[in-house]
Amino acid sequence: MNKINVGIIGMGYIGESHIEALRRIGICNIAAIADTNYDLAKNKAELYGIEKVYKTVDEILADESIDVIHNCTPNFLHREINEKILRAGKHLLSEKPLTTTYAEAQELINIKNEHPELEACVNFNYRLNPMVQEIKARIARGELGDVRIITGQYQQDWLMYDTDYSWRLEPEVSGPSCAVADIGSHWMDIVQHITGHKIVSVCGDLVTVIPTRKKPKNQQETFKDAVSADYEEVNVKNEEYAAVMFKTDKGATGVFHVSELAPGHGCYFGFEVNGSKESYSWNQEQNDRMWIGRRGGNNSLIIRDPNTISPEVKPYTSLAMGHPEGWNDAFKGNIYAFYKYLADGKTGERIFSTLEDAAYIVKLTEAIVESSKKKCWVNL
Ligand SMILES: NC(=O)c1ccc[n+]([C@@H]2O[C@H](COP(=O)([O-])OP(=O)(O)OC[C@H]3O[C@@H](n4cnc5c(N)ncnc54)[C@H](O)[C@@H]3O)[C@@H](O)[C@H]2O)c1
Incomplete structure (x- = not known):
């Protein structure tokens, strides 16, 4: 071949x-x-x-x-x-x-x-984490009931000092947003992907917590803990923190916040979906498991196991139970989904994000920035 x-x-x-x-x-x-x-x-x-x-x-x-x-x-x-x-x-x-x-x-x-x-x-x-797909499958089968409330966060700490710097803080390089575009984009993509809802109305508050930073004069790799001796003081425009309330096209409501100033968090990316029958939650820092909440029944913690995972999710997992699949595996899974689709002559499900899906995330980011500037809800 x-x-x-x-x-x-x-x-x-x-x-x-x-x-x-x-x-x-x-x-x-x-x-x-x-x-x-x-x-x-x-x-x-x-x-x-x-x-x-x-x-x-x-x-x-x-x-x-x-x-x-x-x-x-x-x-x-x-x-x-x-x-x-x-x-x-x-x-x-x-x-x-x-x-x-x-x-x-x-x-x-x-x-x-x-x-x-x-x-x-x-x-x-993150779409191709097997437990994310498990949650998607259970929601699609109706086990959660109607999606009512979606909440969550994406928190990191790599911009918490004024000596931390990234091109993401510069509108000319990153666009008009840092945290929402960088990590909020993942959050909005994943919750839309698992629920089949589209976010159609947003009310955001973007905050630049550290307005002056020491920008290194030489190229720095993202997330590297290096304090440059050769720097210039610069005013920062883009936000490192944002809180966003939203509503979806199918009547759900929700809220999420994103932060690059949360000490101790590297990739604390999680969501909870409350339905009319059950709740599901997932957190990337323990990404081989999902939680199911039930009123009047036993809550459950499900640990990924290829033998018991939903049949439609089996293609997206490989390691035996007790051998955690993590960030790198989901990353590989997403890229593999794209290449499998190409290798199969562009047939099968496009489980990966298409240009249209991703364009809508850019539209949402713009709407959140506008909402924060105007201090009002913005409808898409
Ligand atoms: N999917 C994810 O989880 C994830 C994680 C991190 C970053 N990203 C995205 O990846 C992109 C890069 O982020 P990063 O953190 O790797 O940035 P980075 O600054 O570490 O790396 C960017 C690289 O691009 C090179 N470059 C710049 N202009 C170029 C040009 N014209 N031609 C060729 N190379 C050029 C730079 O020299 C640098 O090595 C961003 O869009 C970011 O949002 C995605």
């Missing part, structure tokens, strides 16, 4: 996770990687035994052996680079958020529609 040849643009924090995931998928071969920081890309290529390294987007796109390109660059480059990838006739796997504005996301959808032979996926990787 001919393997699908892949190229990756952007070898920063998440680029490496893409390499690891792709190397676990037998139907792919990483043909080349690219980064404007050529030394960084060269080091990663040596570490992982990748043959070709390019410095520019145009060079990797000109490589005719490559079928699919992953875009792992900062947000403001997604619109331009994703367009180039599609126009070069290559399938696209883009990091989230799809773009920094909804108008740009729509432009990308139009370009993709001009190329029906191509497929595109946006990397909302």
